[in-house]
Each structure stands twice: as structure tokens, then as C-alpha cells.
Amino acid sequence: xxxxxxxxxxxxxxxxxxxxxxxxxxxxxxxxxxxxxxxxxxxxxxxxxxxxxxxxxxxxxxxxxxxxxxxxxxxxxxxxxxxxxxxxxxxxxxxxxxxxxxxxxxxxxxxxxxxxxxxxxxxxxxxxxxxxxxxxxxxxxxxxxxxxxxxxxxxxxxxxxxxxxxxxxx
Numbered sequence: 540x541x542x543x544x545x546x547x548x549x550x551x552x553x554x555x556x557x558x559x560x561x562x563x564x565x566x567x568x569x570x571x572x573x574x575x576x577x578x579x580x581x582x583x584x585x586x587x588x589x590x591x592x593x594x595x596x597x598x599x600x601x602x603x604x605x606x607x608x609x610x611x612x613x614x615x616x617x618x619x620x621x622x623x624x625x626x627x628x629x630x631x632x633x634x635x636x637x638x639x640x641x642x643x644x645x646x647x648x649x650x651x652x653x654x655x656x657x658x659x660x661x662x663x664x665x666x667x668x669x670x671x672x673x674x675x676x677x678x679x680x681x682x683x684x685x686x687x688x689x690x691x692x693x694x695x696x697x698x699x700x701x702x703x704x705x706x707x708x709x
Contacts, residue, residue, distance in 0.1 A: 592658070600661040603651050603668070610647055614640055627679045634687065641684040642693055648672050652701040673706035 614620050623629050623637045651668055654660045675681055688694045702709060 595659055596661045599654050599659045600664045603647075603654070603660065603664070606647055606650075610643060614644075623680055624678060625680070629680045629683050629687075637680070638684050638687050638691075638693075641681065642688055644675075645685075645688070645694070645698060649697055649701055652697070652705065669705045673709065676702065676706060676709055 617636075617640065619633050620637060620640050623633045629637050648668070651660060651665070655665045676685065685694060
């Protein structure tokens with residue numbers, strides 16, 4: 540047996556090298572194939588995450604719109620608030636009621652701002668909401684109400700940050 544191995548040493552080494560090369564080639568092919576499958580799975584996961592993000596944005600956008608409509612319905616029935624919003628100055632007798640309603644509105648806007656910061660609301664809807672918010676803040680009575688709420692410490696840094704980010708010209 541030893542003589543056989545000695546006599547055929549070169550052939551055995553060549554055969555072993557060939558077998559090693561075949562196994563290596565098969566291993567490389569298998570690895571390349573697995574990487575291709577992994578790449579496909581990654582692309583599929585990206586698509587699923589994008590779809591999930593859109594679904595989340597749609598759900599949050601719907602909820603904000605629903606909450607805004609509910610608050611608007613509530614405030615529309617308050618004729619004193621409607622008058623005060625459009626006044627140049629908040630009537631003294633309506634100051635508390637006005638600032639209470641204003642606080643509700645500002646907090647709802649702030650909720651939308653926070654969701655927007657997380658990328659959790661439709662960008663198109665946020666642009667529309669920003670325009671509404673900035674237009675609302677331009678009203679003299681609302682500006683006065685903002686100052687009253689701030690003096691009472693009911694306006695915090697997040698409100699100020701939102702106002703600067705959404706309405707840089709105010």
C-alpha cells in the first residue's frame with residue numbers, strides 16, 4: 540500500500556487538488572447564490588417597510604384630521620370663540636374661555652408636529668397643516684392668546700420650537 544501511494548503520489552496530489560478546486564467552486568457558487576437570495580429578501584423587506592410607513596402615515600393623518608374636525612365642530616358651536624378669534628383683541632370677559640380653547644388647538648397642532656418629526660404623517664398633509672397653523676397664529680387675538688398662555692406657562696419649549704420651525708417668518 541505504501542508503495543502504491545509512493546508510486547502514484549503525483550496522481551493522488553493532482554486528483555486531490557482537482558477535487559479541492561471543484562469543492563471550492565461549488566462553495567463559491569452556493570455562497571454567491573445565497574447572497575443573491577439575501578439581497579432579494581432585503582429588497583422585499585425594504586418594500587414592506589416602505590408600505591408599513593405609508594400605512595402608518597395614512598393612519599396618523601386620518602386620526603389628526605378626525606381630531607381636528609371634532610375640535611372644529613366643537614369650536615364652531617361657540618359663537619363667542621369665533622368672534623374672539625377674528626377680533627383685534629380678546630374681549631376681557633372671554634379671555635379664559637378663549638385661552639382654554641386656544642390651548643386645545645395648540646396642543647393638537649403640537650401632536651401633529653411631534654408625529655411629523657418622527658416622519659409619521661403624510662408630508663403633503665403636514666404642509667397644508669403648517670399653512671393653516673401659521674395663518675391661525677397671524678390673527679391678532681391668537682397672538683395675544685399665545686402670549687397669555689406663555690405667561691401662564693401653558694406654552695412650553697416644544698410649542699416655541701414648532702412655531703419657529705413651521706412659521707419661520709412669524
